[in-house]
Amino acid sequence: MSAVLLNGKELAAKKREQLKKDVEELSTKGITPGLAVILVGEDPASKTYVGAKQKACEQAGIHSVLIKKPDTISEEELLAEIDRLNKDEMIDGILVQLPIPKHISEQAVIERIAPNKDVDGFHPINIGKMMTGEDTFLPCTPHGVLVMLKEAAIELEGKHVVVVGRSNIVGKPVGQLLLNENATVTYTHSRTKDLRAMTKQADILIVAIGKANFISAEDVKPGAVVVDVGINRVDGKLCGDVDFESVKDTASYLTPVPGGVGPMTITMLLENTVQSARNRQ
Numbered sequence: 618m619s620a621v622l623l624n625g626k627e628l629a630a631k632k633r634e635q636l637k638k639d640v641e642e643l644s645t646k647g648i649t650p651g652l653a654v655i656l657v658g659e660d661p662a663s664k665t666y667v668g669a670k671q672k673a674c675e676q677a678g679i680h681s682v683l684i685k686k687p688d689t690i691s692e693e694e695l696l697a698e699i700d701r702l703n704k705d706e707m708i709d710g711i712l713v714q715l716p717i718p719k720h721i722s723e724q725a726v727i728e729r730i731a732p733n734k735d736v737d738g739f740h741p742i743n744i745g746k747m748m749t750g751e752d753t754f755l756p757c758t759p760h761g762v763l764v765m766l767k768e769a770a771i772e773l774e775g776k777h778v779v780v781v782g783r784s785n786i787v788g789k790p791v792g793q794l795l796l797n798e799n800a801t802v803t804y805t806h807s808r809t810k811d812l813r814a815m816t817k818q819a820d821i822l823i824v825a826i827g828k829a830n831f832i833s834a835e836d837v838k839p840g841a842v843v844v845d846v847g848i849n850r851v852d853g854k855l856c857g858d859v860d861f862e863s864v865k866d867t868a869s870y871l872t873p874v875p876g877g878v879g880p881m882t883i884t885m886l887l888e889n890t891v892q893s894a895r896n897r898q
């Protein structure tokens with residue numbers, strides 16, 4: 618093992634201690650940050666993520682409300698629920714856990730959330746601001762990746778970042794955030810030809826393709842920083858998109874799964890919610 622582990626769990630814990638203090642300070646002004654999470658249906662992974670978000674809110678002193686809806690809910694009803702939360706003065710952040718059932722337009726749902734309560738950073742207005750580098754809610758997982766890299770004092774300027782995966786939630790925005798930091802960014806995805814030739818050029822390789830152990834040492838330039846955003850379950854065991862055992866002797870820095878990017882995602886959500894509450898003033 619030559620790679621230094623980027624310990625997201627530890628960093629997240631440190632950040633959450635600070636958040637707790639921020640929440641206490643807000644409470645002296647009579648403000649309790651509030652997060653509403655809407656969970657549609659019974660997807661087990663979504664239930665786990667939502668449970669983790671709620672627990673983290675509770676520990677930080679953030680008021681959280683879980684709104685559970687059956688997967689038979691109509692788009693109209695779901696949009697009406699969002700309208701109600703947009704008007705609720707106790708709620709600073711609204712999060713609709715994705716994925717949602719196919720009969721409901723994900724885009725319509727995202728666009729219905731008031732941009733000033735969009736703590737996921739998924740609304741087109743917030744995405745636009747992120748692209749132009751304006752101050753706004755940043756999407757949580759990409760922001761968590763950036764914070765981890767900065768915490769480890771990994772230089773970004775001029776570095777070649779290769780992103781594997783182009784989802785709206787992770788791949789696209791993480792590339793944008795690193796571009797904003799003056800990195801040179803290459804996006805790759807499932808249809809990229811000769812993916813290995815691309816990944817091997819990366820100074821910083823960010824993998825968010827959703828395939829267990831997809832990246833091995835042969836895909837990585839010696840000394841590269843490797844960030845694994847994947848969360849997969851293989852034989853009941855959590856693993857990332859990067860084959861940890863294979864890459865750990867080739868990379869200079871590596872994020873473990875679990876305990877890497879995952880805990881940072883929730884922390885960034887809490888930060889956005891607290892910031893939204895501050896914006897009330």
Ligand code: GUN
Nearest residue numbers: 712713714715716737757
């Ligand atoms: N599903 C998987 N990741 C996310 C996320 O960051 N936000 C929401 N709302 N749903 C998700």
